Amino acid sequence: MSQRKRLSNTQSSSQNKRQSSSSVTQEEDEDATFTQPSTSQVQRGLEKLTPAQVDQKTAEVVQYFLMKDQKKIPVRRADLVKYVVKDYRTIYPEIIKRAARTFEQVFGLKLVEIDPKHHMYILVNNLETATSRAAPVECPTNPKMGLLFVILSVIFMKGGTVKENLIWNTLKKLRVDPGQKHEEFGDVKKVVTDEFVRQKYLEYLRIPHTEPVEYEFRWGPRADAEVSKARILEFMGKLHEQDPRSWTQQYREAHATQNSS
């Protein structure tokens, strides 16, 4: 089976770096063939390996996650097993456990499974981000994150789901026209409906029984894990010079979910 796949990817090397998202269905088949090893299988697998081998594999997994996280691409278990874990798949649960511990203890990041069905993982910052004074060295924030923040705010304030037209109209008011090439974001519509969706910040879903076809936006699982609703409310409060508490429903939601995350 892997032979066939190799052939279909001839232009890239076997250490495939640029995974295209077009082969999703095929990857899903692959994932179905991976069954989570049992505790006793893991135990037996570990006995056959030296601690150094396990450490080495854990390091590779950590590096793979960090590399994907730079571009905010979620990691699929199927890819992880196929490209990194490989022959160590019998001890996969142990390796993931160690990688998660490393992210937490060394990098201040949390490994989160955002899609239990398709086994997708992301890294979320574990450290308090709101601080009293500005950091002397700021990480170069992706300018697209401002765009994303606006969209997430609109969705949140409108109760969780909005039709796409509302988003496009909001952006137009901010002089970001989805029909035109933006000098900083490029193809705005593509960034919003493709890039943000692939990164799991947004969900872009067809509304059933609409003619012509209409779509709506929702928060994606990465946004749920990463973006503070309380901060969005704070931002809206400043923008509208209004007490965040005046949006009762949103305020309740923002502060109810905050404790759990």
Added chain:
Amino acid sequence: MSRQLGDGHRRFLQTMMGVYIIDELKAKALYQYCCETFKMQCAADRLDEFIETINLKLQPMFMQVRKGMSEENGHQYYALVNTAETDITRMTSDYADNELELFRKTMDLIVGSEKGTASSTDILNSTDTMTSKKLKKSETEHLLTRLVQDKWLCEKRGEYTLSTRCIIEMEPYIRSMYQDQVKMCHICHNVAFQCQICENPSCGIKIHNPCVARYFKGKMEPQCPACDDFWPHEIPEVRGLRSQSKK
């Protein structure tokens, strides 16, 4: 002094993962900021110790915060580097095979040159001898822009040099790949690209421009520290810490 990693260390590391390289002044400011934010003890002269604590935990992940000097201004910088192999592993996720080949060729040109530079024309011409898929002119230009953006190369008026990040990260690779070609600075003993060379043919030592500035400062009759011959080059001025160019 505890060797335990705290949130201050973690925030420092997170910032390094975003910027890859910072100069010493910024590193000190960041260190102080991280300590204050996470209520840790902070002593101005403890930065290297603080980084050592991070490195201890990073080592099993084949990563390291490494210190090195900028050939441009002589200041110290800290870079987050990959120690997995001496090859250009960190770049393999961001660049295609033929792009990496051209980068290697650019390194060849820079290492082989006297002044540690390669002109865009020479780089463009070197695509003729590529063994992987040949890059077109426009692709090469685009690649060079990306390499500068990603802080692997620096560019000034069409001349390319290895960036400080590149030199810090790839020093072991450069030392092993270009054993016969690469020379160390006579003063600081690091690899030297942008430098001055002793004109005595039986000597020919190299000294970084900033090391020249520091070594010969205030000397009326500059002499080569190895052969005592007259040092004929213009002695650059020592550049102050505050006048640092943004990199």
